[in-house]
Amino acid sequence: MTRPGELDARIAALAEAADLASGRLEDGLVETGRAVVEKAGARLGLGLETTVAALAGPTGVGKSQLFNALTGAELATVGRRRPTTSAGQAAVWGDGGEALLDWLEIGRRHRLEAGELDGLVLLDLPDFDSVEAAHRVEAERIVELADLVLWVVEPQKYADATLHERYLRPLASHVGSMALVLNQADLLSPADVGAWRKDAERLLEEDGLRAIPIAIVSARTGDGLPELRRLL
Structure with a gap:
């Protein structure tokens, strides 16, 4: 560290x-x-006792559902086809973080009991491909400020050109502050999950991001969430 x-x-x-x-x-x-x-x-002036992790990604990949699964509460509205998150919201484990959230300009905050994720601020961001320009601007603003960005994708959007060309490749020098989360793994067979991961690794290598962690999860069933929590 x-x-x-x-x-x-x-x-x-x-x-x-x-x-x-x-x-x-x-x-x-x-x-x-x-x-x-x-x-x-x-x-740095706000201290390093708290880590800010942001869930970022396109529409319909289950960011808000994953946010709820990680917090253990129904804090975010979940929508499959249209954007339901218009501004970032935060889940905060333990005390503190108020000045940091003020700096991030996050108004909606949920305070959770300290536990294994004590000191974590988890952000649920608007879709970076939202039809609403203000949503896209807000997502990009927070991505630039977060300590760790979890790029959330699903079986159909993991190869999304916008994700790779506009975000991942330009951020290749920040490999230590990103992870890829393959969500909705419950929709695939075990063999297909393996192929999915292998192809995602190929794309990341092309992006210059061979070293970033990959987590395979299902926000719906809870599979893979313990491993994802360890990344946080």
């Missing part, structure tokens, strides 16, 4: 690199670097 002092040093080094690059590289690249420094510094 990276320690706060090491993070401070990395942020300072990136800030120095951005300053040195000013006037030498394209302004857009320099400003992107400075924006990363600003966000990282703000996040």
Whole structure:
């Protein structure tokens, strides 16, 4: 695990690199670097006692159902065909996290008893392919701020071009802060689940993300949830 002092040093080094690059590289690249420094510094200033994990993905993959399954409560409205999550909501295990949630601009919060997930903030995000532009903007905003992004897919959408081309490939340098969650495994036979995982691994390797963890779960039956909790 990276320690706060090491993070401070990395942020300072990136800030120095951005300053040195000013006037030498394209302004857009320099400003992107400075924006990363600003966000990282703000996040570090809020402490590392709490981990923010976000459930992200396209419509109909079961993010909200998975959110409910992980929390053990019916906190999110579940919808298969149309977007039902218009703004991010949080489940918080244990005390604290209020300042962090204020920084994330998450208004809807559910406080849960501390347990094996003590110190975790789990976010249920709007669909990144929503027909509502505001939903897409909100999902992308929070993805940039989360400590860990769980990309949730299902048997038909795991190869979605938007997911791989717009999100996964550009984030290949953040391999340590992502995981792929293959949901709705109960719809497949054991043999098909194995083939599904193998093809997902192939796609991730093409994306430059060979090393990210993969969790195979069913939010409906609960299969695979203990393994997913260990990732959190």
